Amino acid sequence: MDGDGRLMSCLTVTVALGARSYDVLIGEGALEAGAARLAALCPRRRALIVADGTALGLHRARLESALRKAGLDALIHAVEGGEGAKSWAGLESLVDWMLDQGMERGEALIAFGGGTVGDLAGFAAAVMKRGCAFVQIPTTLLAQVDSSVGGKTGINTRQGKNLAGAFHQPSLVIADTGFLATLPAREMRAGYAEIVKAGMIADRPLFERLEALGANALEGEALTQAIAGAVAFKARIVAGDEHERGARALLNLGHTFAHAFEAEAAKGALIHGEAVAAGLVLAMRYSVRLGVCPPADAARAENHIAACGLPARIAQLPGGPYDAARLVARMGSDKKNTGGAITLVLARALGGAYISPGADPADLECFLNEEMER
Numbered sequence: 333m334d335g336d337g338r339l340m341s342c343l344t345v346t347v348a349l350g351a352r353s354y355d356v357l358i359g360e361g362a363l364e365a366g367a368a369r370l371a372a373l374c375p376r377r378r379a380l381i382v383a384d385g386t387a388l389g390l391h392r393a394r395l396e397s398a399l400r401k402a403g404l405d406a407l408i409h410a411v412e413g414g415e416g417a418k419s420w421a422g423l424e425s426l427v428d429w430m431l432d433q434g435m436e437r438g439e440a441l442i443a444f445g446g447g448t449v450g451d452l453a454g455f456a457a458a459v460m461k462r463g464c465a466f467v468q469i470p471t472t473l474l475a476q477v478d479s480s481v482g483g484k485t486g487i488n489t490r491q492g493k494n495l496a497g498a499f500h501q502p503s504l505v506i507a508d509t510g511f512l513a514t515l516p517a518r519e520m521r522a523g524y525a526e527i528v529k530a531g532m533i534a535d536r537p538l539f540e541r542l543e544a545l546g547a548n549a550l551e552g553e554a555l556t557q558a559i560a561g562a563v564a565f566k567a568r569i570v571a572g573d574e575h576e577r578g579a580r581a582l583l584n585l586g587h588t589f590a591h592a593f594e595a596e597a598a599k600g601a602l603i604h605g606e607a608v609a610a611g612l613v614l615a616m617r618y619s620v621r622l623g624v625c626p627p628a629d630a631a632r633a634e635n636h637i638a639a640c641g642l643p644a645r646i647a648q649l650p651g652g653p654y655d656a657a658r659l660v661a662r663m664g665s666d667k668k669n670t671g672g673a674i675t676l677v678l679a680r681a682l683g684g685a686y687i688s689p690g691a692d693p694a695d696l697e698c699f700l701n702e703e704m705e706r
């Protein structure tokens with residue numbers, strides 16, 4: 333126990349990348365349990381933190397208390413969460429702040445917030461004096477299960493999402509589930525979509541455990557276990573293909589559809605995990621249409637996603653109405669594409685995702701038009 337009666341134990345998942353390996357500490361109290369390790373990355377006894385303003389407002393006292401007990405003074409650069417944070421302007425102001433603090437290469441930058449703050453912080457750390465260490469303290473479910481692990485960092489440009497960035501691995505990730513207590517239910521559900529995704533790609537037992545739990549998968553110890561399952565899955569994929577030259581692209585199951593919806597949605601109406609949820613169902617159903625996946629597997633995916641209160645059909649997605657031809661045009665500019673042809677991640681079964689280059693745009697448009705009628 334710490335002085336506030338918090339249990340200082342957590343699950344640990346290691347991302348095995350040789351000399352750049354790092355641990356992900358998961359659970360309620362992971363912050364206090366990991367504070368000494370964090371302090372070891374801050375040799376000047378100060379913690380340089382870029383923080384989501386909302387998460388900071390809710391959890392500042394706890395964060396500063398844990399750091400103080402580990403002998404660290406907190407220096408905080410607060411930013412507004414959301415996609416706006418991931419911009420050239422946001423990067424410039426963060427790097428300027430780090431330089432103004434006299435930050436040295438040997439010091440770590442700490443990201444406290446959701447995926448947007450984590451992506452921004454990681455990119456700033458990658459370019460700061462040609463690379464300094466950074467630590468992720470993710471405060472959204474999406475960031476705990478997905479974005480804080482794997483070293484993809486970056487910002488959005490006026491041409492689209494995540495188009496400028498770097499691979500830069502964190503030195504430590506502290507996924508304290510206590511921070512999720514203040515997360516709006518909609519954001520919780522959105523993060524859960526990425527957990528389901530992990531099972532659907534290549535971990536059928538994980539999917540089946542989640543399916544059996546239904547909406548209860550989002551509660552208490554079941555949630556900690558589900559986060560650890562998804563992180564362990566991602567850690568295995570990243571360890572085998574750090575720079576996305578092969579299997580790591582599987583993590584994009586549902587994302588080619590999702591990114592198209594996000595690009596087309598009314599501004600601010602649709603959040604990433606919601607688009608992913610519908611995208612996962614579309615990827616399964618398109619696989620059925622191509623005759624490669626049993627319809628029963630697609631139905632199970634759809635039923636579980638719907639049971640957890642996530643949008644499983646296009647008609648349920650906020651931010652519409654959507655136009656199939658425009659969606660397919662968006663899919664044509666996805667980062668995974670090569671030679672102008674659309675690459676999809678499809679599935680032969682639940683837990684059997686594969687990369688499928690050369691999708692037929694006319695057939696995709698027809699499929700999306702049919703799906704909009706459901």
Ligand SMILES: NC(=O)c1ccc[n+]([C@@H]2O[C@H](COP(=O)([O-])OP(=O)(O)OC[C@H]3O[C@@H](n4cnc5c(N)ncnc54)[C@H](O)[C@@H]3O)[C@@H](O)[C@H]2O)c1
Binds near residue numbers: 385386412445475
């Ligand atoms: N790098 C990667 O591998 C990777 C993977 C997946 C997603 N992403 C990126 O992650 C981003 C989405 O991340 P996100 O869903 O965490 O969004 P986000 O960072 O915008 O956070 C969502 C909202 O939750 C608020 N918030 C954060 N913590 C809170 C807390 N504890 N309590 C209450 N409110 C809190 C934020 O202020 C914000 O309004 C996208 O930009 C996406 O591209 C990156």
